[in-house]
Amino acid sequence: MPKNKFQDVIFTLIMVVVMVYAMVIYNISLDTGKLTNQVFLMAFGELPIMGIVAFFLELFIVGPLAKKLAFRLVQPGMDKMIFIVLAISAITVCLMCPLMSLAAAVLFKGGLQPELLSVWIQTAALNFPMALCWQIFFAGPLVRGIFRRLFPEKEPEAQIS
Structure with a gap:
């Protein structure tokens, strides 16, 4: 997992690309009624906009808040790492999903309109x-695997007595 701010930015960037691209594909498929090869290309059009929104939300608001909330449920050093990862991941989705669904409703589903609340709730649901x-x-294990390859943790050197 990230050990400093630079690594945190890189991890967030990779996660945002993987999550946002998949969710944009999913939403376009819902809107068109089917998943086609064209949807994968169409998703690249929305990826920069939604990616920027997600990146800043995750890095400055949701990420720190998700960790704070998760650490009320689990304790690093005491609980198994898998429980810590799952707690942070689940809380991140609980926070990001409504926020990103609101952004999508405003940017791609009619903007600021009288039905915005209904569109937002349906999109989030x-x-x-x-x-x-x-x-x-998928995304969590994939991104953590990529991150571990980019930033391998150094093995502690054996001490010679």
């Missing part, structure tokens, strides 16, 4: 199960 499953089972 449809997105939440996908976001949670994608994060826990």
Whole structure:
């Protein structure tokens, strides 16, 4: 996991690309009624906009808040790492999903309109199960694996007595 601010930025950037791209594909598929090869290309159009929103939300608001809330449930050094990772991941989705769904509703589903609240709630309700499953089972393990390859932890050197 990230050990300094630089690593945190890199981890967040990779996670945002993986999560946002998948969620944009999912939302376009919902809007069009099917998943086609064209949807994968269309998603690249929304990725920069939603990616920037997600990056700043995660880095400055949601990430720190998710860790603070997760550490009320689990304690680093006392609980198994898998429980810590799952707690942070689940809370991050609980916070990011409504925020990103609001951004998507405003930017891509009619903007500031009288039906915004309804569109937002529906978007968040449809997105939440996908976001949670994608994060826990695919994006999280994939991004942590990539991150470990980019920033391998050094093995402690054996002490010679």
